[in-house]
Amino acid sequence: MNKTNNINVGGFPFVIDDDAFDYLDDYLKKIDKHFRHAEGYEEIVEDIERRMAELLNDRLKNKRIVSREDVAHAISVLGTPEDFGASDSFEYETYEGNDYQTGKKLYRDPDDKIIGGVCSGLAAYFGVQDPIWVRIVFALAALGAGVGVPLYLLMWALVPEAKTPRDFLAMRGEPINVKNIARIVEEQVEHIADQLSELGNDWKSKKRKKKSD
Numbered sequence: 001m002n003k004t005n006n007i008n009v010g011g012f013p014f015v016i017d018d019d020a021f022d023y024l025d026d027y028l029k030k031i032d033k034h035f036r037h038a039e040g041y042e043e044i045v046e047d048i049e050r051r052m053a054e055l056l057n058d059r060l061k062n063k064r065i066v067s068r069e070d071v072a073h074a075i076s077v078l079g080t081p082e083d084f085g086a087s088d089s090f091e092y093e094t095y096e097g098n099d100y101q102t103g104k105k106l107y108r109d110p111d112d113k114i115i116g117g118v119c120s121g122l123a124a125y126f127g128v129q130d131p132i133w134v135r136i137v138f139a140l141a142a143l144g145a146g147v148g149v150p151l152y153l154l155m156w157a158l159v160p161e162a163k164t165p166r167d168f169l170a171m172r173g174e175p176i177n178v179k180n181i182a183r184i185v186e187e188q189v190e191h192i193a194d195q196l197s198e199l200g201n202d203w204k205s206k207k208r209k210k211k212s213d
Contacts, residue, residue: 010053016066040185104173107162
């Protein structure tokens with residue numbers, strides 16, 4: 001008979017047996033150690049824990065206690081430390097019967113938007129490489145039948161904006177695992193750095209222009 005522990009993973013409470021707790025604790029500690037000096041470290045770890053909680057909740061259903069097999073299933077989806085380049089050894093158990101499937105979800109894309117990110121979100125959902133083609137469709141619908149603008153505004157109001165790394169991965173239909181979560185966070189950090197650099201260059205340019213005037 002195993003003892004149980006009350007824990008919090010990604011903001012969700014769980015009751016977990018001792019064996020599963022040790023297995024999960026070892027996994028999360030290795031993730032924390034591997035990403036500690038990475039750009040966006042806190043966001044990476046928080047989102048991985050939320051993803052872990054989501055997978056455990058999906059497994060529990062009518063059960064009350066998280067088992068080692070439940071943790072093994074979650075790790076088989078997220079990936080082992082070796083999968084995302086960690087050097088620490090990890091005793092990974094192969095989980096048979098991983099039935100998790102990735103499907104796309106419709107979000108507005110704030111990183112590639114002109115107005116509300118509706119067209120870029122639709123492009124990601126339908127696998128269109130360049131959002132300009134979706135924007136052209138909306139423009140033609142607006143000029144032709146006149147439904148383009150109200151349809152766009154309706155989707156802007158109803159379709160949620162992608163905010164977390166998990167949202168961006170779901171929008172593209174990519175597996176929501178450790179490696180991809182870390183990649184998305186690093187891309188977002190680089191995107192913010194580029195925007196700040198552009199703002200700085202614009203400010204310097206305006207300052208030089210004022211001096212010349």
